[in-house]
Every structure is written in C-alpha cells, then in structure tokens.
Amino acid sequence: MLSAFAFGQPWILLGLLSLPVIWWLLRATPPAPQRISFPPARLIFEMARREETPARTPWWLLLLRLLIAALIVAGLARPVLNPGAEFASSGPVVLIVDDGWAAAQSWRARVQTMVDIANRARRQERPVILLRTTPDPDAVAPRAAFMSATEAQGIIQGMEPRSWRPDHAAxxxxxxxxxxxxxANLYWLSNGLEGADARALIEAARRIGTLTVIERPAGESVTLVRSVEGAGAQVEVRLERDIDTTAETAMVRMAAEDGRILMRRPVAFEPGMRQTSLTETLPVEALNQIARVEIEGRQSAGSLALLGDGLKRYRAGLAGTREPERAQPLLSDLYYLERALAPFAEIREGEIARLLDEPLSMLVLADVGQLVELDRLRVADWIEKGGVLVRFAGPRLAEQSDDLLPVAIRQGGRNLQGAMSWSEPAKLAPFPESSPFRGLPVPNDVSVRRQVLAEPTVDLPEKTWARLEDGTPLVTAEARGKGWLILVHTSANTAWSNLSLSGLFVEMLRRMSALSTGIDVEAEDRMLAPQTVLDGFGRSARPGPTVRPLNQAAVAETPIGPRHPPGLYGEDAAALAFNVGDRAAQPVRLGDLPAGVLRGEIGGDPERDLGPWLLALALALLLADFVIALWLRGHHRFSRRSATASALLCAALTAGLVLAPATGHAQQAGEVDRSVVEDALDMRLAYVVTGDDRVDRMSAAGMFGLNEILRARTSVEPVEAAALDIERDELIFYPVVYWPMTESQPALSDRAVQKLDSYLRTGGLVLFDTRDDGSPIGRGSDAGPGTMRLRQLLSRIDVGPLKSVDEDHVLGRSFYLMDVFPGRYSGGRVWVENLDSSANDGVSPLVIGGADWAAAWAMDDSGRPVAMLHGGGDQREMSFRFGVNLVMYALTGNYKADQVHLPAILERLGQ
Structure with missing residues (x-):
C-alpha cells in the first residue's frame, strides 16, 4: 500500500512536529468575546465583581485547524501517487527514445512513461540525458543532450514522432x-523492432550502466501497408506485421483527397500469419478518387499509403463506326482501341455529343473526317479546358478534314505498298527526347504501309512525337489551352499498319491518356519538388525548408529520411507517392535480451501529484474556519454581495491550485494571458482544427470569407478567426465555433467533452458540419463518414431532441429572410435543438448540417472564391446569407422572433 505513495520533498514533513505546539497555542488563546449592544449599562455597574476563567476554543475547531496545518505541510511535501521504483545506479538518468514512425501509434503512452521517469529523476535530484534515435529534420545524427529533469519534462511533452526510421548505429x-x-540508469523506449543496429545500441548501453528496455505490450503489433497495386478494376492492398502469435483484424479503408471514405473492409491476420492482403473490385470513378489507403485506428506514417497518380484510371470516349465491320470485328478501328485502352481506362462509346455530356479524360476519333459544326465547337471548348483529343487517320480523314488537327495534312495520303508503291513499308524510328513516348522500346516488326502526310512547316519538328525511319511524322500533337490535340497519321486497325497488334500501341495510348491530367512524362530523371509530406502520425503537412526534391530516376534507391520524408512529390496532377511501406525493412519483433537487461512495458498507472489537491482542500477548510470564527463572534448575517465575493474568491484560489501546472512543465504565462485578453476584448469567430491539413486550410479560408461579408454588410466587425485545439483551448470567448467533421479526427478526452458540454450550456453555439450533406440523426448505411463521426461525438454530450429548421425558425429571419441554407452542397436539411424560447434566449446551442459551408464561404486574400459550387454565384450568395444569419442568431437571440408571427399581428391590426 505504502509503495504506491511517495513524497517529492519528504523533509517538509518535519513540519508535522509543530502540530502539538499549534494545539497548545490554540487552547491557550481563547476565541474573541462576543460584543452585545446594551444601552442601560448602569444597571450592572453595582454588580459584585468576581474572577472569571476565559472560555477555551472548542475541541472540534481545534481539530479543524490542526487538519488545515497538516494538509498544508503534506501538500508542500509534494505527495505522489503510484511513484516509480528507486534508480538502481548512482549516475544520471539516460532516456533513449525511438521516435520514428513505428512508435507513433502508442506515442501518448510513451510520453507519459518518459514524464514519469523524469519526475522520478527530479525527486531524486538526478540529471537527465535525452537521446532521440532519429536524425533531426536538418539530418543531424542523434546526439545526447544533458539537462535537468525539469527541462527534460518540458522537452518531452513537446516531442512528436518523426516519419523516418531510427538510426540505432548513430x-x-x-x-x-x-x-x-x-x-547510468538507462531507459530505452524501443519501437519493439529487431535489427542489427538495435543490438549494437543495447551493447553500448550495457557498457555504461543498467539498461531497461521499455516496449509495447506483447500482443500489440506494428502493421505496415506494404503496397497498393491496381490491375484493371481491382485494387490489392498488402499488409505486413511484426508478430504472428495472435489473431488480429485490421480495418482497411480507402479515402479520397477530401477525406471521404470510398471503401472500408476488415482484413484478418490468423495465428502464424505475418502478411495478408485485401483485393477489391471498384468502379473506375472510385479508383480515380483514391488518395490514400490506411489502417483504421493506427496513427502512423507506416500504416498508410499515399497513392498520388498510382491507381488513377481514365475515362476514354470512342467515336467511329462499326456498321461496315459488324460481320468482321477484326477489321474495326474501335475493336483494337477498346482492347488497348481497357487495362487503364473506362471506355465509353457513342456519338460525340453524347460522350461530351459526361466527364472524359480522353476522346478518341477513329477515322472521323469532318465534324459537324456544333460537335466541332463543343470538342474545341472541351480541349481548351484540359481534354485530350486523339485522332486516328483513315480513308475518310485522308479525303476531308477540319481544323481540329495539330498540323495541316495533304489530301490523299501516302501509299507505301501495292502496284503504285514507290517504297517498302517503313519502320518506326526511335522516339525523340522531347516526346512523351521517350524511353519506350520500338519493336522491329512494327511497320506502316500507309499514312497521311503533314504539310511541311517551320514548327513541324516541334510538333512531331513519333517518326518513321525516313523522317516522316507518324504522331503529331499541339497544346491548345489546357488540353492536347493529337493526330496518329495511320489507322487504328490493321488496314494501314500493324502498330495496333503490338504492345507499343497500348503504352502509347497510356501516355496520351496521362496528359489529360497534365502529367509530364518527358523525362524520367527529372527532379520532383516536395508537394506534401507526412509526419510520424501520418498527418499531411507542408514540406519544411530542409526537404529536398526527389530524383525520379533514383526513387528506388532513395531512403526515407529527413531530406526525403514520405509524402507526395511532383506536380499536383502527376504526384509521385513516396511511402514508408515501399522501403521499410521486414518488421520483426525484438527478441530475447542479454542477461542483466531488464524489460518493461509502456503504460501502467501514471504518477499523480496530489500536492495541489491537498493545498486546495486546506484552503477550502481555511475559508470555512474564517466563516466559523465570524459566527462565533456574533456576526450571524452576511450580505449577499459578501457571500458571493467569498465564494468566488474560494473558487478562484482553489482552481488556481488544482489546475496550476507542475514545476517541470514549461509554460509561458505572459503570452497566454495576452491572448486571453485579446480574445475577451475582440469579437472573434473560431473553427476547430481537425488535424486534416486540407480541411483546416479550407476552414480558415471559409471563416476569413465570412468575416469579410460580416464587416461589409453588418455592424459586426470580427477580427481574424481563431483556430481551436478542442483539447487545450478555452471556448468561452467565441460566440460561434465552426466544427467540420472528418473521419480521421481523434476521439475527445473526457476533459474536452466536459469543456464542450459546459460551453454549449452557457450560451455558446457550435455549427457542426458533417460535409457529406447527410443527416445527423440518420440511420443505417446512408449516413456519411462525417455524420457517423458526429453521431459518436454527440453520444457523449447532453444534447436534447433535434428538429429540422422550418420556415418559421428565427435562424431564417435573424438578418435575411430565407428558408434554404445551402453551402457547397444544396438541398440538405439543417437541424437545431428543440428547446423552448425561454432557454438561452431561444438560441439552440448547436446547429447541424452537412452542406460544407466553409468551402462555400472560402475566399483567398484578394477576395476571390476558393471552391467551385454547382449552383454558381446564387448558391454562394445564399450560403453567405446563412452565415450572416447564423452569427446574428448567436449574438442577438430571438429578438426577431416576432417576424414569425407577423402575419397574425398584421391581421389583428387590420381588425
């Protein structure tokens, strides 16, 4: 029992020896006599005088005051619950921390373990040496840092895992x-993975002191997303873990760039299995949207894989004719095009007008001569916006054509075989260095018998992507707007060449389709600039100044490290995914340790400092003693103001003692106080930081846009919106808080839930935005991921029944008259708490919807909208009006509620 209790300053307990002296002083000093106002004092002047013994202090008051003294002494002695064991050696404490990606999933428990060890070092007055085993972002090798235990506590609490592996040799x-x-007393908080360098680290630690290896519990695994590969419409995800002794189920999900969940499936590890896989067949629309594959609940850079452009498939439209070849499909151009495009694209076939009615990556015209004017104009506009038009030659194109060609062609074409031929069929020449086909091998058996010829011009060499051996162009192209116009000078079937029978035909079409997203395939050894990188938790972040571009030709040999952390490299539309799973060694659990090396587990009961609580209890009893003393003197009545002031003083001092940080925690009180004052004096909206960088940037832009509208249209003048960490920041200063829901947002702690519940009860308003146009009270599989996450959150908060906002609600009357509340999405319903008008001035503490309002409000610094809306400017204007109404609703309550009853009021006035 006593082993679970210790004192940081035990010598202060000598103060308990003063309790008998305090007892004697209190008994010797009687309480002050009561004063009674009695005017006819002359009546007692003649009374006989006798000696009287002063009254003694009541025994129960003596006990109370002794208890107060004992609590003060015990609190100052810094009692600790669940203290760690004494250090075995006399030297300093050395903390060796594996802070790579493999340690991320249990990072909070690791930090608590390190803080507890630092607390023990502080109590025993030992210096601390902190050694992080990963190189820092400047690529500096691990170094040991000497510091006091107090300094170590502050540094430890600010540490976060890095997304590269430890360097145990360094x-x-x-x-x-x-x-x-x-x-020394060495504690190695290991990531639990085996390796030759790990053994070298153990031996180096043993030579300087006593080593304790602290690792994950035996049944907790490190699981990697080893690879994500696509084949046709199928996606295969391979997982690998470091143990094989237990059965385990990993929940794999595929998410889009905006956080939407596209697929979620369980994957089972049976005992004896280190590897497993999941194969799913998905529609092309879903394949093209997959941005990341991750293991649910594992916050680690190794438990996810970014895809970049890896699985993206394209939608190709085919226009031509099959009628003459229906009996002989092998003569059809479309037959060969379908089979060449099928491995990497979804194929649509039909008339040009119908094909352009749906999104296309590439439009292929097989021997289409002249387009009708309406189709030509639509295709030209589609190319300008980023489409890729590929035209194949044939008899019709050779006879007549339009201006949708990269070069002017001669009518009639060139025949290289037959009675009138003047040459043998020509073979392909190697592709030019400037061609997207650069690097593709040219088969010796591919030949061209007939082609359409380009008119010689000055810029013809620049437009030529493929040539025959005699130098005549086979493929020409021209950029128009954001798109491309490509002409293959031979047919798509075998009538003019045998190109369509080769694998080269498939690869050429693949690279043409890649141009629809702006992919530059000119040079495979180009340098790819970092676009976004992952931290140790797998969260996306902007690359720092020390991150270097990635050489595409050397990707396979480039290790993940501070210069090249995992993430996306290259242009937005052609990003290369650089993942931990592609390069990490096989994870193997750390085996048996040498004799004399102790082994422990992360977690357990943390140390708890009871000093502030004991001092707070002593203060409360001291105030009670003060009140009792006043009562004994005859002051039986207290004004309400005095009682309120005393209660507030007691609460403030008690909170200050209980919530005051421990001496080892670095705090910048001056800065915090200034920010609190600023938040209290200014009108400021706020948004909740979710940890998803893209969502948080959109929230910031949305609140900026709403602030601009409020300043322009109302008398409200808000300052810059605050970004809130719901776990740390105070909510009371913000009248409206915008909270977007994300699937990856971590669950709230009990303290954060209490803080949020208190904010909602005391006049605050939170706009919960599920961003999936869903219903927060929906049921079944129709609910989106944001709605599911919100449902989990609200289940822990005291929320009354909800109702849909109708046309009579004050939210539609507080500034503008409106009955729909669109954001990026329209048509969804908005929900509020169903409360009576007397509660909180009739203002619902929460407003719930899924319209993605931040995207609709979002503006850049120049005031231009950030996100496109399907409804255009009208929908954006209505979303701004909803934002204004929401803020006015939160600030003014139900002062415009009489507008709801305006028809009845007018009717009465008319009578």
Whole structure:
C-alpha cells in the first residue's frame, strides 16, 4: 500500500512536529468575546465583581485547524501517487527514445512513461540525458543532450514522432561518447523492432550502466501497408506485421483527397500469419478518387499509403463506326482501341455529343473526317479546358478534314505498298527526347504501309512525337489551352499498319491518356519538388525548408529520411507517392535480451501529484474556519454581495491550485494571458482544427470569407478567426465555433467533452458540419463518414431532441429572410435543438448540417472564391446569407422572433 505513495520533498514533513505546539497555542488563546449592544449599562455597574476563567476554543475547531496545518505541510511535501521504483545506479538518468514512425501509434503512452521517469529523476535530484534515435529534420545524427529533469519534462511533452526510421548505429556511437560519473540508469523506449543496429545500441548501453528496455505490450503489433497495386478494376492492398502469435483484424479503408471514405473492409491476420492482403473490385470513378489507403485506428506514417497518380484510371470516349465491320470485328478501328485502352481506362462509346455530356479524360476519333459544326465547337471548348483529343487517320480523314488537327495534312495520303508503291513499308524510328513516348522500346516488326502526310512547316519538328525511319511524322500533337490535340497519321486497325497488334500501341495510348491530367512524362530523371509530406502520425503537412526534391530516376534507391520524408512529390496532377511501406525493412519483433537487461512495458498507472489537491482542500477548510470564527463572534448575517465575493474568491484560489501546472512543465504565462485578453476584448469567430491539413486550410479560408461579408454588410466587425485545439483551448470567448467533421479526427478526452458540454450550456453555439450533406440523426448505411463521426461525438454530450429548421425558425429571419441554407452542397436539411424560447434566449446551442459551408464561404486574400459550387454565384450568395444569419442568431437571440408571427399581428391590426 505504502509503495504506491511517495513524497517529492519528504523533509517538509518535519513540519508535522509543530502540530502539538499549534494545539497548545490554540487552547491557550481563547476565541474573541462576543460584543452585545446594551444601552442601560448602569444597571450592572453595582454588580459584585468576581474572577472569571476565559472560555477555551472548542475541541472540534481545534481539530479543524490542526487538519488545515497538516494538509498544508503534506501538500508542500509534494505527495505522489503510484511513484516509480528507486534508480538502481548512482549516475544520471539516460532516456533513449525511438521516435520514428513505428512508435507513433502508442506515442501518448510513451510520453507519459518518459514524464514519469523524469519526475522520478527530479525527486531524486538526478540529471537527465535525452537521446532521440532519429536524425533531426536538418539530418543531424542523434546526439545526447544533458539537462535537468525539469527541462527534460518540458522537452518531452513537446516531442512528436518523426516519419523516418531510427538510426540505432548513430545512437550507439553517441552513447559511447558519453563521459559519466558513476553507472547510468538507462531507459530505452524501443519501437519493439529487431535489427542489427538495435543490438549494437543495447551493447553500448550495457557498457555504461543498467539498461531497461521499455516496449509495447506483447500482443500489440506494428502493421505496415506494404503496397497498393491496381490491375484493371481491382485494387490489392498488402499488409505486413511484426508478430504472428495472435489473431488480429485490421480495418482497411480507402479515402479520397477530401477525406471521404470510398471503401472500408476488415482484413484478418490468423495465428502464424505475418502478411495478408485485401483485393477489391471498384468502379473506375472510385479508383480515380483514391488518395490514400490506411489502417483504421493506427496513427502512423507506416500504416498508410499515399497513392498520388498510382491507381488513377481514365475515362476514354470512342467515336467511329462499326456498321461496315459488324460481320468482321477484326477489321474495326474501335475493336483494337477498346482492347488497348481497357487495362487503364473506362471506355465509353457513342456519338460525340453524347460522350461530351459526361466527364472524359480522353476522346478518341477513329477515322472521323469532318465534324459537324456544333460537335466541332463543343470538342474545341472541351480541349481548351484540359481534354485530350486523339485522332486516328483513315480513308475518310485522308479525303476531308477540319481544323481540329495539330498540323495541316495533304489530301490523299501516302501509299507505301501495292502496284503504285514507290517504297517498302517503313519502320518506326526511335522516339525523340522531347516526346512523351521517350524511353519506350520500338519493336522491329512494327511497320506502316500507309499514312497521311503533314504539310511541311517551320514548327513541324516541334510538333512531331513519333517518326518513321525516313523522317516522316507518324504522331503529331499541339497544346491548345489546357488540353492536347493529337493526330496518329495511320489507322487504328490493321488496314494501314500493324502498330495496333503490338504492345507499343497500348503504352502509347497510356501516355496520351496521362496528359489529360497534365502529367509530364518527358523525362524520367527529372527532379520532383516536395508537394506534401507526412509526419510520424501520418498527418499531411507542408514540406519544411530542409526537404529536398526527389530524383525520379533514383526513387528506388532513395531512403526515407529527413531530406526525403514520405509524402507526395511532383506536380499536383502527376504526384509521385513516396511511402514508408515501399522501403521499410521486414518488421520483426525484438527478441530475447542479454542477461542483466531488464524489460518493461509502456503504460501502467501514471504518477499523480496530489500536492495541489491537498493545498486546495486546506484552503477550502481555511475559508470555512474564517466563516466559523465570524459566527462565533456574533456576526450571524452576511450580505449577499459578501457571500458571493467569498465564494468566488474560494473558487478562484482553489482552481488556481488544482489546475496550476507542475514545476517541470514549461509554460509561458505572459503570452497566454495576452491572448486571453485579446480574445475577451475582440469579437472573434473560431473553427476547430481537425488535424486534416486540407480541411483546416479550407476552414480558415471559409471563416476569413465570412468575416469579410460580416464587416461589409453588418455592424459586426470580427477580427481574424481563431483556430481551436478542442483539447487545450478555452471556448468561452467565441460566440460561434465552426466544427467540420472528418473521419480521421481523434476521439475527445473526457476533459474536452466536459469543456464542450459546459460551453454549449452557457450560451455558446457550435455549427457542426458533417460535409457529406447527410443527416445527423440518420440511420443505417446512408449516413456519411462525417455524420457517423458526429453521431459518436454527440453520444457523449447532453444534447436534447433535434428538429429540422422550418420556415418559421428565427435562424431564417435573424438578418435575411430565407428558408434554404445551402453551402457547397444544396438541398440538405439543417437541424437545431428543440428547446423552448425561454432557454438561452431561444438560441439552440448547436446547429447541424452537412452542406460544407466553409468551402462555400472560402475566399483567398484578394477576395476571390476558393471552391467551385454547382449552383454558381446564387448558391454562394445564399450560403453567405446563412452565415450572416447564423452569427446574428448567436449574438442577438430571438429578438426577431416576432417576424414569425407577423402575419397574425398584421391581421389583428387590420381588425
């Protein structure tokens, strides 16, 4: 029992020896006599005088005051519940921390374990040496840092895992370079993975002191997303873990760039299995949207894979004719095009006008001569917006054509075989360095018998992507607007060449389709600039100044590290995914340890400082003693103001003692106080930071846009919106808080739930935006991921029944008259709490919807909209009006509620 209790300053307990002296002083000093106002004092002047013994202090008051003294002494002695064991050696405490991606999923427990060890070092007055085993972002090798235990606590609480692996060899060298007095107490918070360098680190630690290896519990695994591969419409996800002793189920999900969940499936590991896989067949629309594949509940850079452009498939439209070849399909151009495009594209076939009615990546015209004027104009506009038009030659195109060609062609074409031929069939020449086909091998058996010829012009060499051996162009192209216009000078079937029978035909079409998203395939050894990188938790972040471009030709040999962290490299539409799983070694659990090396597990009961609580209890009893003393003197009545002031003083001092940080935690009180004052004096809206960088940037832009509208149209002058960490920041200063829901947002702690519940009860308003146009009270599989996440959140908060906002609700009357509340999406319903008008001035503490209002409000610094809306400017204007109404509703309550009853009021006035 006593082993679970210790004191940080035990010598202060000597103060308990003063309790008998305090007892004697209190008994010797009687309480002050009561004063009674009695005017006829002359009546007692003649009374006989006798000696009287002063009254003693009541025994129960003596006990109360002794208890107060004992609590003060015990609180100052800094009692600790669940203290750790004494250090075995006399030297300093060395904390060796594996802070790579493999440690991320249990990082909070690791930090608590390190803080507890630092607390023990502080109590025993030991210095601390902190050694992080990963290189820092400047690529500096691990170094041991000497510091006090108090400094170590502040640094530990600010640490976060990095997305590259530890360098145990460098960490071992850092230990060998230490010069210590006495044997050290070494604690290695290991990631639990085996390796030759890990053994070298153990041996280096053993030579300078006593080593304890602290790792994950035996049944907790490190699981990698090893690879994500696509074949046709199928996606295969391979997982790998470091143990095979237990059965385990991993929930794999595929998410779009905006966080929407496209697929979610369980994958089982049976005992004896280290690897498993999941194969899913998905529609092309879903394949093209997959941005990341991750293991649910595992916050680690290794438990997810970014895809970049890896699985993207394209939708190709085919226009031509099959009628003459229906009996002989092998003579049809479309027959060969379908089979060449099928491995990487979804194929649509039909008339040009119908094909352009749906999104297309590429439009292929097989021997289509002249387009009708309406179709020509639509195709030209589609190319300008980023489409790729590929035209194949044939008898019709050779006879007549329009201006949708990259070069002017001669009518009639060139025949290289037959009675009138003047040459043998020509073979292909190697592709030029400037061609997207650069690097593709040219088969020797591919030949061209007939082609259409381009008119010689000055820019013809620049437009030529493929040539025959005699130098005549086979493929020409021209950029128009954001798109491309490509002409293949031979047919798509075997009538003019045998190109369509080769694998080269498939690869050429694949690279043409890649141009529809702006992919530059000119050079495979180009340098790819970092676009977004992952931290140790797998969260997307902007690349820092030390991140270097990635050489595409050397990707396979480039290790993940501070210079090249995992993430996306290259242009937005052609990003290359650089993932941990592609390059990580096989994860193997750390095996048996040498004799003399202790082994422990992360977690357990954390140390708890009871000092602030004991001092707070002593203060409360001291105030009670003060009130009792006043009562004994005859002051039986207190004004309401005095009682309120006393209660507030007691609450403030008690909260200050209980919530005050421990001495080891670095705090910048001055800065915090200034920010609190600013938030209290200014009218400021706020949004909740979700951890999803893209969503948070959109929220910031949305609140900026709403602030601009409020300043322009109302008397409200808000300052810059605040970004709130719901776990740390105070909510009370913000009248409206915008909270977008994300599937990856972590669950709230009990303290955050209490804080949010208190905010909602005391006049705050939160706009919960599920961003999926869903219903927060929906049921079944129709609910989106944002709605499901919100449902989990609201289940822990005291929320009354909800109702849909109708046309009579004040939210539609507080500034503008409106009965729909669109955002990026329209048509969804808005929900509020169903409360009576007397509660909180009739203002619902929460407003719920799924319209993605931040995207509709979002503006850049120049005031231009950020996101496109299907409803255009009218829908954006209505979304701004909803934002204005929401803020006015929160600030003014139901002062315009009489507008709801306006028809009845007018009717009465008319009578």
């Amino acid at each position: 960490a071992a060298a850092a230990l060998e370079g230490l010069s210590l007095e006495g044997a």
